[in-house]
Amino acid sequence: MAILVLGGTGFIGPRLIRKLVERGNEVVCMDINPGAAEFSHLGEAVRVIRGDVTQFEDIVHAISVAEPDRIINLAYLLGGGEINPHLNMRLNILGMDNCFEAARLLGINRVVYASSIAVSGQQSHFGDRLVDEDDGMFGTSQYATHKTFNEFQARMYIQNYGLSITGIRPANVTGPDKVRGSTDHVQCITLPARGERVSFPYKEMMRLPIHVEDIAEVFARVLLVDSSHYPVYNSGGHAISLGDLAAMVREFLPDADIGFDHEGGKEQSGNYLVDNSRLLDEFELTYAPFRQRVLEIINDVRADEGLPLVSG
Ligand SMILES: NC(=O)c1ccc[n+]([C@@H]2O[C@H](COP(=O)([O-])OP(=O)(O)OC[C@H]3O[C@@H](n4cnc5c(N)ncnc54)[C@H](O)[C@@H]3O)[C@@H](O)[C@H]2O)c1
Structure with missing residues (x-):
């Protein structure tokens, strides 16, 4: 099968592309920053071209x-906060529209895109219960409202033109090389792995990490089917406070220097109780145990730094 990956040289894209090629697919990756990832080990199955999703002709x-x-x-603007609404709008909203419209005009029926757990907003909107895809969306940031609107855009293309479009709402994706988006739960692992001190404002702040290899597998499976039962799916992940994550890191690195300014923070957490049964059941997915993923990240970082690996 031939697959076009837009925004494929970032954090998730290269892992997804590797998984697609391992299953015998051919990939063209279009990215505004084409040199940011290396695909030569995948041979001729991957072609990388430079292109900008805000430019319809590029798609x-x-x-x-x-x-x-x-x-x-x-392709998306991650970690931009509330600055630069024009750039955000062009990349996140117009870019998505260009993708859907080009697919429609050129007869590509199957499209998958990344939404986000951010659409749900704070956990406090729901109380102490799991949130599913039919719950309300309370995210108020520029990023969250754009993801919410992306889901609306997808619905329009599904309803009006019959395209097979599926959105995934990844939780807090983690991995050794993550630098954009939510990074506190990443730095809680990667900085101690390097022997560096790290500190955070709140010990009970909750996160819902999912390893980048697991989310890449989600995208691969959802992309390779002709259609999905639902238009959007929660990835879910492993709900954990930064304090408990620090304790897990210390099981592998007893000298890890991880500090917290305050005890609380749970009530300020984004959505972390998520029902992902829709995704796991339909696509027969199980994620690797989170503790194992934490150890993998520690050792990925230590291997890069030339430090001795730690054992479980
Ligand atoms: N990483 C997470 O924790 C997370 C969580 C929820 C949702 N998501 C979503 O998953 C998707 C991928 O996330 P990621 O972590 O790989 O992000 P990333 O920032 O690492 O990758 C995005 C890629 O898009 C490219 N890009 C930016 N502007 C472009 C443009 N105008 N034209 C073409 N390409 C452009 C970038 O060069 C980059 O390679 C995004 O939509 C993101 O919002 C990620």
Whole structure:
């Protein structure tokens, strides 16, 4: 199968592309920063081209190069906060529209895109219960409202044109090389792995990490089916406070220097109780145990730094 990955040289894209190629697919990756990832180990199955999702012609060009059976859009502005609304709007909203419209015009029926857990907003909106895909969306940040609108855009293309479009709401994706988006739960592992001190404002702040290899597997499975039962799915993850994550890191690195300014923070946490049964059941997914993933991240970082690996 031929697959076009938009925004594929970032954090999640290269892992997804590797998984797609391992299953015998051919990938064209279009990214505004094409040199940010290395694909030479995957041979001729991957072509990387430079292109900007805010430019409709760039997506049309990429489709003409790839002749894809599937398109996935991962291109987005992460970690931009509330600044630069024009750039955010063009990349997040117009970019998504360009993707859907080009797919429609050029007859590519299957499209997958990344929404986010951010659409749900604070856990306090729901109380102490799991949140599913039918619950209300209370996210108020620029990022969250754009993801919410992306889900609306997808619904319009599904309803009006019959496209097979599926959105995934990843939770807090973690991995050794994550630098954009939510990074406190990442730095709680990676900085101690390097022997560096790290501190956070709140010990009870909750997160819902999912390892980048697990979310890449989610995207791969959802992309490779012709259609999904639902238009959008929660990835879910492993609900954990930063304090408990620090304790887990100390099981592997007893000298880890992780500090907290305050005890609380739970009540200020984003959505961390998530029902992902829809996704896990339909796509027969299980995630690796989170403790094992923490150890993997520690050792990925230590291998990069030339430090001795730690054992479980
Ligand atoms: N990483 C997370 O924790 C997380 C959580 C929830 C949702 N998501 C979503 O998953 C998707 C991928 O996330 P990621 O962590 O790989 O992000 P990333 O920032 O690492 O990757 C995004 C890629 O998009 C590219 N890009 C930016 N502007 C572009 C443009 N105009 N044209 C073409 N490409 C452009 C970037 O160069 C980058 O390679 C995003 O939509 C993100 O919002 C990520």
